[in-house]
Amino acid sequence: MGPIGVLCVQRTLNRGRMHGFVTGLGAVASDLIYAVVTGWGMNFVIDFIEAHRTTIQLCGSIFLFIFSYFVFRSNPLRRLNKQSSKATPYWKDFVSSFFLTLSNVAIIFFYVALFARFNFISPEHPLVNEFIGIICIGLGAVLWWFFISWLVHRLHDRFNPRGLKAFNILLGCILVVIGIVGLITGLHDLHLNGVI
Numbered sequence: 001m002g003p004i005g006v007l008c009v010q011r012t013l014n015r016g017r018m019h020g021f022v023t024g025l026g027a028v029a030s031d032l033i034y035a036v037v038t039g040w041g042m043n044f045v046i047d048f049i050e051a052h053r054t055t056i057q058l059c060g061s062i063f064l065f066i067f068s069y070f071v072f073r074s075n076p077l078r079r080l081n082k083q084s085s086k087a088t089p090y091w092k093d094f095v096s097s098f099f100l101t102l103s104n105v106a107i108i109f110f111y112v113a114l115f116a117r118f119n120f121i122s123p124e125h126p127l128v129n130e131f132i133g134i135i136c137i138g139l140g141a142v143l144w145w146f147f148i149s150w151l152v153h154r155l156h157d158r159f160n161p162r163g164l165k166a167f168n169i170l171l172g173c174i175l176v177v178i179g180i181v182g183l184i185t186g187l188h189d190l191h192l193n194g195v196i
Helices: 001-015 017-039 042-073 076-080 090-102 107-117 124-156 161-192
Strands: none
Touching: 001 017, 001 090, 001 124, 001 161, 017 090, 017 107, 017 124, 042 090, 042 161
């Protein structure tokens, strides 16, 4: 599922089904931006990402570090007691997953391969095929996140408070590792290009 999938599971367990689903919707919005941009100009998109890959990767890694800090600090035991904790607004879940997904520039290559494989872009009906493809991507992603949040919500009773805390720590570690790999790769690219 990737880090967004794990985040969706964590938020569903800690905050409820809608928080997990909205987290998935943030990822869908980011994915659709990549899909639309890919459909409009694959060559331009690939050239732009190749030219700015290091900057995007470094910014995304820093964002992951900041986000993982908040995951480590979150206490699921407090959230289980609804009277003692304020509800997190849905827009925060949406925005955080949107930017986490947007920082993953590798997804653009997935969409290039997807568009090429299913011939979304054809000379006869370029806009129609592209529109249908993007709608299908969006609907499929929404159904996926709905299913994940529904399934985790149904299994919520099988998780105890200690397991929720361990899950938060595990998610924080995963995000830190992904951030470290992104930072090392970005700094290595800068070193190879003679910037540092």
